[in-house]
Amino acid sequence: MSIAHSLYALGFLDFYRVSCEDTAVESIPIVVADIDDDDAAATMEVLRRRWPGQGPKVEALEEEGATLTKRQHAVACHSGTAALHLTLLSLGVGSNDLVMTPAFSFVASANVVEYCGAKPLFVDIDLATYNIDPAALAGHCKQQQDKIAAVMVVHQFGLCADMASIESIATQFDFDVVEDAACALGSKLHGQEAGSFGEVACFSFHPRKVVTAGEGGMLVTDRAEVAQRCRLLRSHGLEAGGEMRELGFNYRMTDLQAAMVLSQLKRLPALLAKRQHHAAFYTERLQQVEELILPQAMQGSQPNYQSYVVRLQPEWLDATKMSSIERVKRKRDAMITACHEQGVMVRPAAYSLPALQYYQQKYALSPMSFPNSLLAANSTVALPIYPGLQEQELERVVSTVTEAARFEELP
């Protein structure tokens, strides 16, 4: 394996195009951002105005974001993580609070709880959708009702979470619902946009997402006081008159970022249609591979396929045994290596957060107490998916993944 391949496998080179040395075939990255001449022209327009910082483009993006999600307010900021952090602070989350978070996610979903001095209460996922399991959620609520301030609902990989069940639990136990819709721009549940359910919802414009400005984020809400507090905290906590009553941050978005996002939003339906086409292609071809479980969207939902994640489930897997989970992880890692050797740059999909050293040690967690999350973290693989993928490349991903998934090392 070349240095570039090794760095890529370790996650250091996210978007590096490496050519496959053995075959001299160009590799297929996990993602290629869809950036066209219109996006370039939109950013040039900002550059020509000689004010690349937060300005009229950010304002225009906020209007567009609110319209898209049928919300009253939108606040753009420099990342999805910043949007989540501002959201929790504005909802009043602080020390002594618990925020329920799926045990299988990207680290930001829990890290922002820590930033507020609160404690993430990890909840196991439903293996079918990779989203928080409402039954497990209800169980936690019964035990810790007094301290729970909010639930962070992630629509993982753009697959919608079971919002009806979650909202009914939230009403019963009286806590806020925050949608971590970082991956879910354009996903729909029963015709309703992801990001239009909770008190506040947050999006990300990182390059792995359906529209991107390199970095960027936005929160949407119907609560005017939440939006107002987020705006204040986004810019150091400084009021218009120059007074500073609380400590804020510099979480502002630039007009350069906003111009790029606005330009890409104009073609959002086309971007989504391509992703959905590619996902349907993978599903049709990979369903014959017995070792793989394919993404299962909730009934009545329309995912954006921000990611297309497959899960290895060999017939010998016994998810109640750590030794079996370790074995499936070895098989998953070997599958990733085999794909990389063919230039198909698949990636592990997400983390078991209670298994990460920081959380495991700080809260004395046992990762096996979140069995579905542990299994998902060790047996899933995200396949390349982006609008520009060509039919030949899709075929190549399918044949490479099929062969790699079927390979079985001697036990």
Ligand SMILES: Cc1ncc(COP(=O)(O)O)c(C=O)c1O
């Ligand atoms: C589920 C989830 N939440 C939050 C984030 C954070 O978004 P950002 O990278 O824009 O800070 C990500 C980003 O990958 C994510 O996947």
